Amino acid sequence: MEKGKLLIVLILLALIPLVALIVEKVQNERNLKQLKIRVNVNGIRGKSTITRMIFAILREAGCQVVGKTTGTAARMFYWDQQEEEELVRRPRGVSISEQIRVIRKAVKRGADALVCECMAVRPDYQIAYQHHIIKADVLAIVNVLEDHLDEMGPTLEQLAWAFADTIPYGGTAVVPSCEFTPYFRKIAKERNSRLEVVDPEIISEEYLKLFPYKVFDNNCAMALGVARALGIDDETSLRGMLKAAPDPGALQVIPLHREGLQTWFVNAFAANEPASTLEIWEYLQEEKIPMEMPVVVMNCRPDRVDRSYQFARDCLPHMGPIQLVVIGQMTAPIRRAYRRGKLPNVKVYRELQGKSVEEIMSVLVPMLDGHVLVGVGNIHGIGEEFIEALYALDEHGTPGVFAVAADPPADVIRAQIKRLEDWDGGLNA
Numbered sequence: 001m002e003k004g005k006l007l008i009v010l011i012l013l014a015l016i017p018l019v020a021l022i023v024e025k026v027q028n029e030r031n032l033k034q035l036k037i038r039v040n041v042n043g044i045r046g047k048s049t050i051t052r053m054i055f056a057i058l059r060e061a062g063c064q065v066v067g068k069t070t071g072t073a074a075r076m077f078y079w080d081q082q083e084e085e086e087l088v089r090r091p092r093g094v095s096i097s098e099q100i101r102v103i104r105k106a107v108k109r110g111a112d113a114l115v116c117e118c119m120a121v122r123p124d125y126q127i128a129y130q131h132h133i134i135k136a137d138v139l140a141i142v143n144v145l146e147d148h149l150d151e152m153g154p155t156l157e158q159l160a161w162a163f164a165d166t167i168p169y170g171g172t173a174v175v176p177s178c179e180f181t182p183y184f185r186k187i188a189k190e191r192n193s194r195l196e197v198v199d200p201e202i203i204s205e206e207y208l209k210l211f212p213y214k215v216f217d218n219n220c221a222m223a224l225g226v227a228r229a230l231g232i233d234d235e236t237s238l239r240g241m242l243k244a245a246p247d248p249g250a251l252q253v254i255p256l257h258r259e260g261l262q263t264w265f266v267n268a269f270a271a272n273e274p275a276s277t278l279e280i281w282e283y284l285q286e287e288k289i290p291m292e293m294p295v296v297v298m299n300c301r302p303d304r305v306d307r308s309y310q311f312a313r314d315c316l317p318h319m320g321p322i323q324l325v326v327i328g329q330m331t332a333p334i335r336r337a338y339r340r341g342k343l344p345n346v347k348v349y350r351e352l353q354g355k356s357v358e359e360i361m362s363v364l365v366p367m368l369d370g371h372v373l374v375g376v377g378n379i380h381g382i383g384e385e386f387i388e389a390l391y392a393l394d395e396h397g398t399p400g401v402f403a404v405a406a407d408p409p410a411d412v413i414r415a416q417i418k419r420l421e422d423w424d425g426g427l428n429a
Contacts, residue, residue, distance in 0.1 A: 028133065035106065035107065038114050038115075038134055038137055039114070039136055040130055041117045042139060043144070044273065051067055051116065053241045053244045054115045058230075059243075060243065064079050064080070066115075074087040078111075097133075098119065099129060099133050123165060131168075138226055138230065139167055139171065139172070140173075142176065143176055143218070144160050145273055156180075160183060161183075167184070167187050167191055172196060174196040174229055175197055176218060176221075196228065200220075202224070204412075206415065207220070207413075210408050213251070213252065214253070224241075238413050239413065253289065254267065257394060258393060261368060263370065264289065265372075266289070269378060269387075270379055274314035274315035278315055278318060292371075294323070294374055296319065298327070298377045299386070300328035300330055300334065300353075300377055301329065302329040302330040305332075305333060308330065325352060326353065327352045328377070329354060330353075335351055335353075350364075358389075365393070
């Protein structure tokens with residue numbers, strides 16, 4: 001008899017988590033019905049910026065929209081306040097169940113639209129995130145680049161397959177014009193979804209210059225493609241994007257001036273893969289930033305050794321003559337490449353693996369006067385503390401927050417709208 005009671009107790013205890021999951025799922029489904037618009041922003045690079053742009057467009061269109069990013073700093077932002085909310089993660093770390101709490105919070109606040117950067121990396125988690133949690137009607141696949149290869153697959157094709165698995169059923173997918181577009185089109189057709197294909201060339205340089213921080217044409221094109229999929233007119237979208245606040249990881253070019261020190265700091269840590277970093281490098285040269293023998297600080301992460309190998313092979317050798325300072329942990333891929341002559345463009349090499357910020361600055365500062373400093377690799381680990389130490393070098397301290405454009409020139413907006421109207425093969429190619 002006692003054994004029978006014990007068995008019943010054990011069964012009931014085992015059922016408690018299952019019942020909790022069922023209740024949570026039912027509540028999440030109820031909450032999703034309150035959100036008329038749900039957008040999932042997936043891909044590799046630029047997700048946070050594009051999420052913010054889509055949020056700003058929806059806000060400009062009159063939606064009660066909530067946005068969430070998971071990039072450099074996980075944040076939520078709301079249509080009815082300027083202050084952003086930094087998400088505090090639970091002790092167990094990042095979990096896709098966090099999104100259920102985000103949805104609940106958005107609905108409780110009275111939102112009718114939600115745009116979120118995909119927080120899942122592993123393909124099975126991405127499927128769960130899209131098809132069982134957020135159930136977005138519109139998916140944006142912003143790009144397919146070499147990153148997270150250890151978790152998503154060793155090839156670009158496998159990354160594309162993983163992203164395609166998140167295309168909604170009976171919804172819309174917005175994708176870039178790239179080698180994987182035919183595959184995305186095939187999956188969208190199988191799922192009875194519409195495919196919007198965007199080309200970054202639809203965005204003019206004149207329009208990009210209106211932003212008070214650096215953005216790239218593909219970011220704007222993707223956000224505009226999502227807006228069109230939602231039926232928002234181009235003028236509203238173009239004005240809304242300009243009001244998007246920059247992500248903490250947005251590219252910044254910051255002067256650092258004090259007596260005995262005149263330099264610029266280019267914060268490119270958030271572009272944590274070779275292709276995007278080289279795109280920034282080209283931009284710096286086009287913008288006439290003084291790039292003679294710049295100091296490049298490469299921050300390595302112990303859990304991203306594959307990324308360090310990629311930088312050593314596909315990025316650092318293509319930068320021209322540089323001075324290279326390597327910080328962080330597990331810097332062996334960079335050190336080996338230098339010692340084996342794979343980085344012939346590196347004229348000065350400083351290995352500072354495991355060193356404190358104070359020790360790094362004591363080596364770095366004498367190298368800086370008259371030379372641009374470019375931070376690459378990754379912002380996590382010692383990166384954030386290092387940036388704060390750099391800002392402290394300037395006589396004015398930490399730079400202020402970017403102003404957000406509020407009243408853009410009407411002629412530039414009209415010209416961009418005309419460009420969209422005349423474009424043959426841009427959006428929805």
